[in-house]
Amino acid sequence: MLEKAKVSFFLASRTITRGNKGITIFTVIVLALIFVQLVLFSSMLAGVTLKFNDLMVDFQTGNVVVEPREEERYIEDASALQKKIESLPQVVGTSARLKTSGNFHYKEKEMGATVYGIDPEDENFVTDLEDAVISGEFLSRPDRGEVILGREVSGGFGALMESKSLGGVEVGDTVEITISGKTREFRVKGIYTTRYFMVDAGAYISRADLEEMLGVQDRDFAQEIAVKTIAGTDEYETRTALLSLGIRENIRTWREFAGILGLIESTLGMIRDIMNVIGLLIAFVIIFVVIYVNIVNKKRQIGVQKAIGIEQNVIIASFVLQAMFYAGIGVILGFVFMRFGLAPYTAAHPVDIPLGSMSLKLDDVEAINRAVLLFLASIIGSVIPAYTLTQKDLLELIWGK
Amino acid sequence: MENKIEREMEKETENKNIEIGTENIEIGTENIEIGTENIEIGTENIETENKNMPDKKEAGTEIVVKALNEKNVDTIIEGIDIVRTFLMGEVEVRVLRGISVKIRRGEFVAIMGPSGSGKTTLLNQLGLLDTPNSGKVIINGADTSLMFDREKGRFRLHNLGYVFQDYALLPELTASENVYISLMMQGKSKAEYESAAAEIMEAVGLGDRLSQLPSKMSGGQQQRVSIARALAHNPIILFADEPCANLDSKNSKEVLDLFKKFNKELGQTIVMVTHEDWHAEYTDRVIRLKDGMLE
Numbered sequence: 257m258l259e260k261a262k263v264s265f266f267l268a269s270r271t272i273t274r275g276n277k278g279i280t281i282f283t284v285i286v287l288a289l290i291f292v293q294l295v296l297f298s299s300m301l302a303g304v305t306l307k308f309n310d311l312m313v314d315f316q317t318g319n320v321v322v323e324p325r326e327e328e329r330y331i332e333d334a335s336a337l338q339k340k341i342e343s344l345p346q347v348v349g350t351s352a353r354l355k356t357s358g359n360f361h362y363k364e365k366e367m368g369a370t371v372y373g374i375d376p377e378d379e380n381f382v383t384d385l386e387d388a389v390i391s392g393e394f395l396s397r398p399d400r401g402e403v404i405l406g407r408e409v410s411g412g413f414g415a416l417m418e419s420k421s422l423g424g425v426e427v428g429d430t431v432e433i434t435i436s437g438k439t440r441e442f443r444v445k446g447i448y449t450t451r452y453f454m455v456d457a458g459a460y461i462s463r464a465d466l467e468e469m470l471g472v473q474d475r476d477f478a479q480e481i482a483v484k485t486i487a488g489t490d491e492y493e494t495r496t497a498l499l500s501l502g503i504r505e506n507i508r509t510w511r512e513f514a515g516i517l518g519l520i521e522s523t524l525g526m527i528r529d530i531m532n533v534i535g536l537l538i539a540f541v542i543i544f545v546v547i548y549v550n551i552v553n554k555k556r557q558i559g560v561q562k563a564i565g566i567e568q569n570v571i572i573a574s575f576v577l578q579a580m581f582y583a584g585i586g587v588i589l590g591f592v593f594m595r596f597g598l599a600p601y602t603a604a605h606p607v608d609i610p611l612g613s614m615s616l617k618l619d620d621v622e623a624i625n626r627a628v629l630l631f632l633a634s635i636i637g638s639v640i641p642a643y644t645l646t647q648k649d650l651l652e653l654i655w656g657k
Numbered sequence: 658m659e660n661k662i663e664r665e666m667e668k669e670t671e672n673k674n675i676e677i678g679t680e681n682i683e684i685g686t687e688n689i690e691i692g693t694e695n696i697e698i699g700t701e702n703i704e705t706e707n708k709n710m711p712d713k714k715e716a717g718t719e720i721v722v723k724a725l726n727e728k729n730v731d732t733i734i735e736g737i738d739i740v741r742t743f744l745m746g747e748v749e750v751r752v753l754r755g756i757s758v759k760i761r762r763g764e765f766v767a768i769m770g771p772s773g774s775g776k777t778t779l780l781n782q783l784g785l786l787d788t789p790n791s792g793k794v795i796i797n798g799a800d801t802s803l804m805f806d807r808e809k810g811r812f813r814l815h816n817l818g819y820v821f822q823d824y825a826l827l828p829e830l831t832a833s834e835n836v837y838i839s840l841m842m843q844g845k846s847k848a849e850y851e852s853a854a855a856e857i858m859e860a861v862g863l864g865d866r867l868s869q870l871p872s873k874m875s876g877g878q879q880q881r882v883s884i885a886r887a888l889a890h891n892p893i894i895l896f897a898d899e900p901c902a903n904l905d906s907k908n909s910k911e912v913l914d915l916f917k918k919f920n921k922e923l924g925q926t927i928v929m930v931t932h933e934d935w936h937a938e939y940t941d942r943v944i945r946l947k948d949g950m951l952e
Contacts, residue, residue, distance in 0.1 A: 259844040274829040560825040565814020
């Protein structure tokens with residue numbers, strides 16, 4: 257048994273080291289590309305999903321969102337509730353917001369968008385909106401009659417839905433906002449973009465301005481309190497801690513709050529699984545063809561080996577070992593390319609996609625999983641042609657008769 | 658009827674052989690290790706080898722197959738009524754039409770005949786590279802028609818050597834690796850197979866080319882490596898299919914001289930297909946074929 261394995265290894269190693277270098281390089285590159293293809297799509301979707309999650313937390317919801325109780329429209333006594341929540345050690349800050357839909361007018365243009373009424377200082381503890389301002393400045397606490405527009409509302413700045421926007425509002429311009437039948441003029445103080453379409457299609461004014469337009473001034477109402485926790489804190493534990501404070505309001509983690517994003521994420525997950533299966537099938541066919549062509553070219557050699565008494569399983573094993581070597585090197589090259597090349601590159605230079613900017617997220621466990629599958633595909637892809645060929649008559653192998 | 662008589666006579670010959678002394682038992686030791694099913698028969702035959710080996714005929718002398726049915730003949734290969742047909746599209750071509758041949762131990766035999774006469778096909782049947790449609794090949798007393806492909810492979814590994822027209826060396830192996838690969842397969846130790854390869858390479862005059870790749874060697878050198886490979890494991894029979902077809906006359910002569918040397922000095926049985934009369938002059942006898950039959 258051992259001597260047979262030795263002969264297989266001997267034949268395989270000699271073919272690899274002394275065989276046609278071009279074929280070896282070609283096969284390894286093909287396998288490396290197949291691995292990259294298998295991992296790339298999955299990494300892209302993982303990157304997109306991760307981006308969604310980051311955007312949700314960093315620019316919209318924080319980690320946990322407290323909402324009015326069932327059948328209530330507002331959270332009452334929001335400031336007291338904020339203080340209560342902020343008493344938890346894991347909470348970094350809270351932002352009580354009012355939220356409604358408003359109609360925006362600018363020159364001839366008109367569009368609808370979500371308007372948030374915020375306390376700018378509180379908001380800065382929860383989201384990174386201030387950092388997302390690309391023109392002008394973020395709101396400050398004493399500001400009245402000023403608005404921060406997302407680029408999908410203002411238009412320009414590379415807005416994705418330019419035609420639906422106000423068509424190029426700039427800082428200092430005045431826009432009219434109509435909320436609950438009341439129309440007011442607001443001076444544009446800043447324009448922001450998170451590169452996340454859904455967040456960029458909104459506007460922020462001071463909570464006092466929105467209270468006034470909604471007719472709920474001096475009542476300390478909020479429609480949601482976004483809660484930011486220390487990095488790494490589990491959202492569900494935070495929710496439990498909030499419940500233990502006796503908070504009766506609805507408490508949702510950002511994942512639950514994600515709504516359509518959650519759907520998109522699970523849809524992408526399904527697509528990723530389907531694409532993985534298709535990718536593997538394609539990979540198998542390519543590997544099979546490459547290795548088959550390689551082996552068929554050695555038909556006569558197989559015949560000679562059989563003729564001089566090298567056993568069939570020894571010959572097959574030598575081809576399988578070669579395929580495993582090619583797959584191993586291909587996987588390593590592909591992994592190195594992804595881990596130390598493409599993934600860091602896209603992290604440094606995110607790719608702009610309609611949903612925002614995206615970098616690749618290479619999951620090591622998934623990469624190992626793909627590597628194992630590719631390895632198996634290589635083994636099967638080499639066993640089948642090697643077995644089929646070694647089964648043939650000696651004369652057919654040696655002389656093609 | 659004739660075949661029946663032949664078999665009877667052969668049985669008688671074998672019985673005689675058994676009774677003959679055991680002086681040369683060492684000669685058969687290697688074959689005993691081989692472990693073929695018919696080891697006893699093989700050994701008995703080997704014991705008789707030197708004693709009963711008929712004087713070699715003069716080079717190129719043709720011997721009619723029937724002439725082998727003399728007493729005291731030590732037959733190493735016996736082909737009985739071999740028929741081989743091939744399908745060419747839908748047409749069945751009968752290449753061998755019931756050939757019976759006997760080759761004695763230590764003989765150097767040429768198979769000759771015009772193109773399409775079935776020379777290579779006969780060699781392939783005798784050398785277990787192909788299986789006849791009917792008839793049988795008995796080698797060293799072992800009925801190969803009873804063997805499965807796997808057993809035939811093992812039989813070839815231990816007992817037979819091949820020299821092909823186009824050398825058929827494995828291009829990725831060096832000369833010595835080509836030579837010792839079958840010894841590796843036999844399970845010999847590294848020291849054993851390397852020294853055996855070096856020895857036989859020396860014997861074919863390529864002792865200084867052990868680590869050379871076939872692509873760096875001339876046709877004649879490659880064919881000598883091929884001969885070394887065929888002989889490295891001390892086969893009981895060496896089969897050569899037009900070994901000089903791709904060589905010039907100088908290299909052809911070198912190859913044939915080597916064959917003759919191994920045949921004379923070691924008593925190596927050699928069966929060679931050739932179509933050159935001057936090649937046949939090196940051999941003990943010629944089996945002539947025409948249209949798939951003995952001429």
